[in-house]
Amino acid sequence: MLKGCVVLLTVNRYKCCYCGACVGVCPSLALELVETWLEISADCTECGLCTRICPVGALEVKA
Amino acid sequence: MKCDVVVVGAGPGGSMFSKTAAEAGLKVVMLEKRQEIGDPVRCAEGVGKRALSKMVELDSRWIASEVKGARIIAPDGTSIVMSEDKGGAEVGYVLERKVFDRALAENAARAGAKVLVKTRATGLLRKDGVPCGVTAMRFGEALRIDAPLVIGADGVESKVGRWAGIDTALKLKDIETCAQFLVQDSSIDDSYCEFYLGNSIAPAGYVWSFPKGKKLANVGLGVLGSRSKPGEALRLLRQFVDKRYPNGRAVEMVVGGDPCSGPIESTVADGVMLVGDAARQTDPLTGGGILNAMEAGIIAGEVAAKAISAGDVSASGLKEYEDRWRATIGRHISRSYEFKEFFVKLSDDDLNRLLGSLKGEDLTKTDLRGMLRVLFRLNPKLLWELRHLVI
Ligand SMILES: Cc1cc2nc3c(=O)[nH]c(=O)nc-3n(C[C@H](O)[C@H](O)[C@H](O)COP(=O)(O)OP(=O)(O)OC[C@H]3O[C@@H](n4cnc5c(N)ncnc54)[C@H](O)[C@@H]3O)c2cc1C
Ligand code: SF4
Ligand code: SF4
Numbered sequence: 189m190l191k192g193c194v195v196l197l198t199v200n201r202y203k204c205c206y207c208g209a210c211v212g213v214c215p216s217l218a219l220e221l222v223e224t225w226l227e228i229s230a231d232c233t234e235c236g237l238c239t240r241i242c243p244v245g246a247l248e249v250k251a
Numbered sequence: 252m253k254c255d256v257v258v259v260g261a262g263p264g265g266s267m268f269s270k271t272a273a274e275a276g277l278k279v280v281m282l283e284k285r286q287e288i289g290d291p292v293r294c295a296e297g298v299g300k301r302a303l304s305k306m307v308e309l310d311s312r313w314i315a316s317e318v319k320g321a322r323i324i325a326p327d328g329t330s331i332v333m334s335e336d337k338g339g340a341e342v343g344y345v346l347e348r349k350v351f352d353r354a355l356a357e358n359a360a361r362a363g364a365k366v367l368v369k370t371r372a373t374g375l376l377r378k379d380g381v382p383c384g385v386t387a388m389r390f391g392e393a394l395r396i397d398a399p400l401v402i403g404a405d406g407v408e409s410k411v412g413r414w415a416g417i418d419t420a421l422k423l424k425d426i427e428t429c430a431q432f433l434v435q436d437s438s439i440d441d442s443y444c445e446f447y448l449g450n451s452i453a454p455a456g457y458v459w460s461f462p463k464g465k466k467l468a469n470v471g472l473g474v475l476g477s478r479s480k481p482g483e484a485l486r487l488l489r490q491f492v493d494k495r496y497p498n499g500r501a502v503e504m505v506v507g508g509d510p511c512s513g514p515i516e517s518t519v520a521d522g523v524m525l526v527g528d529a530a531r532q533t534d535p536l537t538g539g540g541i542l543n544a545m546e547a548g549i550i551a552g553e554v555a556a557k558a559i560s561a562g563d564v565s566a567s568g569l570k571e572y573e574d575r576w577r578a579t580i581g582r583h584i585s586r587s588y589e590f591k592e593f594f595v596k597l598s599d600d601d602l603n604r605l606l607g608s609l610k611g612e613d614l615t616k617t618d619l620r621g622m623l624r625v626l627f628r629l630n631p632k633l634l635w636e637l638r639h640l641v642i
Contacts, residue, residue, distance in 0.1 A: 194543075203502070205406075205506045206291070207293055207506045207507040207508065208406065208407050208408040208507070208508065209407060209428060209506075209508025210508075210542040211407070211409050211410070212407040212409060212419075212420070212421050212426065212506070212508050212510070213420060213421050213423065213426060213476065214420065215420045217410065217413055220410075221408060222284070222371065223284060223285060223286070223369075223371075223578070225482060225591065237423060239481045240423060240476060240479055240480055240481060241423065241424075241426060241428050241476050241479065241508060242428070242481055242482065243351075243428045243429060243430045243482070243483075243484035243485055243506040243508075244430070244482055244484075244485045245481040245482020245483075245485070245486075246351055246482075247481065248481070
């Protein structure tokens with residue numbers, strides 16, 4: 189994906205429990221957990237793996 | 252800042268490494284991105300007594316309770332009791348990890364390691380392409396720490412390894428997605444750990460209940476990532492708790508990812524070693540990773556001291572770590588991985604048949620491995636694929 193494009197992966201910060209499971213499965217190193225704040229970088233390819241691993245359903249790839 | 256070795260992550264793996272390396276005379280700096288070590292917890296807190304007491308002096312401040320044994324419950328409700336001293340090899344104490352993790356970090360500090368909290372490693376420093384420390388963010392300010400050796404003890408996220416070119420990204424079939432409540436309920440058995448099996452309650456995983464005393468228990472479950480969908484772990488946990496503890500009170504919530512990949516190809520690179528969850532050293536069958544992280548931390552600490560004094564921290568100079576953990580932890584988790592790969596395929600009928608076959612067997616002196624052996628004797632056909640592991 190081109191840098192600067194809008195990433196369609198979103199995190200619901202009211203749900204996220206900042207556990208880091210999503211970071212461990214992301215093949216593109218696109219996620220970074222800063223204590224309680226999950227950052228999504230432009231390297232995200234919207235593969236959706238992280239959405240499936242999130243125990244609470246805080247991640248979503250918007251169509 | 253300059254030191255001999257910089258450790259990323261102050262979990263049990265990072266702290267045991269730091270203590271061992273500092274005691275051996277190395278100048279150690281341990282970074283932890285959280286402001287409070289050990290909090291929030293991502294764990295069911297069960298550990299075997301004997302192995303723990305070999306690595307750290309026991310302290311009642313971080314032992315929540317001691318259990319007598321384990322009860323395994325089949326999908327049809329059949330329950331099997333594994334005992335006391337043997338079942339206890341898997342689970343004997345239920346810890347208070349907020350206190351435990353902090354105590355291990357304090358031990359490291361006492362041994363001379365420098366501990367920096369609210370300090371997050373953000374990348375590797377390199378010289379001629381070889382790692383020579385980390386860049387970090389400390390309370391909003393950039394910091395560089397020069398060190399010939401970097402330890403990735405950064406848990407399930409495992410970024411240090413990937414910065415160093417070791418592919419630690421977990422496939423969905425190699426991670427359990429977990430949710431847990433600390434439940435208060437009068438029906439909790441304070442003396443036994445419970446494990447509930449069943450594809451509808453925890454697909455390719457299990458539900459656990461680890462008592463913490465006074466009618467409190469960590470009640471949680473894991474679902475294999477490849478069988479999960481968004482939010483599945485929490486949804487199934489709510490369903491289970493509503494049914495099993497209709498009057499229970501959830502006084503704490505924990506979620507997390509538990510690696511179950513078995514040994515990965517490499518855990519060292521030039522100037523880098525990985526320990527604990529970062530090295531995917533968790534037991535794939537039980538999900539237990541505290542003791543393995545501690546043991547790996549100790550081995551890596553001993554190897555670091557030799558490598559630094561010999562002036563060789565290249566991947567080949569660090570090979571002794573690779574060899575030693577694979578001969579102990581590695582052998583164990585490879586077998587567990589094969590068991591896991593087999594058990595995740597079983598239907599509820601298979602599980603009922605297996606556990607049903609144990610009725611009338613005396614398992615009071617048996618541990619998990621012993622029970623698997625008995626299962627194989629009673630169900631050779633169903634378990635044929637596993638014969639090389641049991642014999
Ligand atoms: C729900 C659940 C239940 C579990 N139950 C059990 C159980 O009952 N028994 C058992 O033995 N094991 C259990 N485990 C596994 C166990 O929790 C882990 O194996 C264990 O914590 C691993 O220790 P560690 O030191 O490798 O990593 P961790 O304890 O995860 O520590 C890693 C540390 O690194 C820090 N960190 C990460 N990135 C950075 C960075 N860039 N900079 C600075 N710091 C960083 C993190 O904040 C964290 O504090 C469970 C796991 C889960 C998810
Ligand atoms: S897996 Fe879910 S709860 Fe955990 S950090 Fe990622 S978004 Fe948050
Ligand atoms: S969608 Fe895929 S690439 Fe994007 S953050 Fe999630 S796992 Fe990484």
